[in-house]
Amino acid sequence: MTNTLLPAAGSGWASGDLIAGALVCLALLMAGLLVVVWRLAGARGQEGDESAARSDLLEAGLRDLARHQSETAGRVQAMAEVLAQRQSDMARAVSERLDSTSYRLGESFNTAARATHESLTTLAERLAMVERAEKSLSDLSSQVMSLRETLANKQARGAFGQARMEAIVSDGLPRDSFAFQYTLSNGRRPDCVIFLPGDPRPLVVDAKFPLEAVTAFREAQSAEARKAAGNRLAQDMMKHVNDVAERYLLPGETQDVAIIFVPSESVHAELHEHFDAVIQRAYRARVILVSPSLLMLAIQVVQAIAKDARMREQADAIRREVGLLVEDVARLRERVGDLSKHFALVGDDVSRVLVSADKIARRGLRLEQLDFTPAPPPSGVAAPGPVE
Structure with a gap:
């Protein structure tokens, strides 16, 4: 227009x-x-x-x-x-x-x-999510730093490994099957000993581990530094293995093998991947390195052994209880037979009561019909005589 x-x-x-x-x-x-x-x-x-x-x-x-x-x-x-x-x-x-x-x-x-309003609302929500994620990352970072500080301190790291090992052992075994800080005859006090059924010799578990060498090996930037850190880790590991073997493997008093508890699955896997020679030398020294999952598996094996030993110890008592149970069953059979006889007598009495009830019913029917002729006796029953 x-x-x-x-x-x-x-x-x-x-x-x-x-x-x-x-x-x-x-x-x-x-x-x-x-x-x-x-x-x-x-x-x-x-x-x-x-x-x-x-x-x-x-x-x-x-x-x-x-x-x-x-x-x-x-x-x-x-x-x-x-x-x-x-x-x-x-x-x-x-x-x-x-x-x-x-x-x-x-x-x-x-x-x-x-x-614009929708964009600002979405932006505000995403900013809130970012803020929450940043807070979570900050908390996680503080926790990681706290864990790193804990692992950097030898005493704190030992307490951390000791606590994990004690939690695994306490949750899996009865209280009388283990002991913490048990004193041996040579005055040494291992972190934990496990008592196997039928054997007075305890199995020794050590919860200390040289983590500084592992950290240096992981953080090495060059091939030379990694090689030097690997040599240091192998030396520290063998020294610790030898110390455990000398202190805790007492012939006739302890088991023939001892356990070193590694509180990290990744560290245990890295040792098996890069330091197989150390693992073999430790095995020949009768010292086994276990991770938390392997320690749990060992505890389950000990549980099965203890259960089997308790069953063997109680075999005689079980046989005795079974014999008494058989006697009780025979006695019950006799009493059931007596009860069956009583039931047979009661059945005869009930049949007689039914015959009398039938007679009373027939007599009442004749009275109702005004029939006073004597009723014929039932078959097989004699006629009643005169009533005096």
């Missing part, structure tokens, strides 16, 4: 300029005619009859001029009305265009506001 109206409005403005020009020309023409009339009027007295004829011609020209002026005024009025209509159409088109533009701008602003 706007594109069709704007050219029309432009043409309206051009017609207005033409009308104004026409009016100016008309005004100039009228002024010229008035001058001519004035000159003709001045010369009328001198010319006589010729002026009268000219006056008639002049009047006719004036009438024509008035008629043309009236027509021009009508055209000017029509053109003014057309111009006003064009201006009104252009104003309405501009208003509609402005309204449409304002509506689209408002919708765009509302859509942008909603999208």
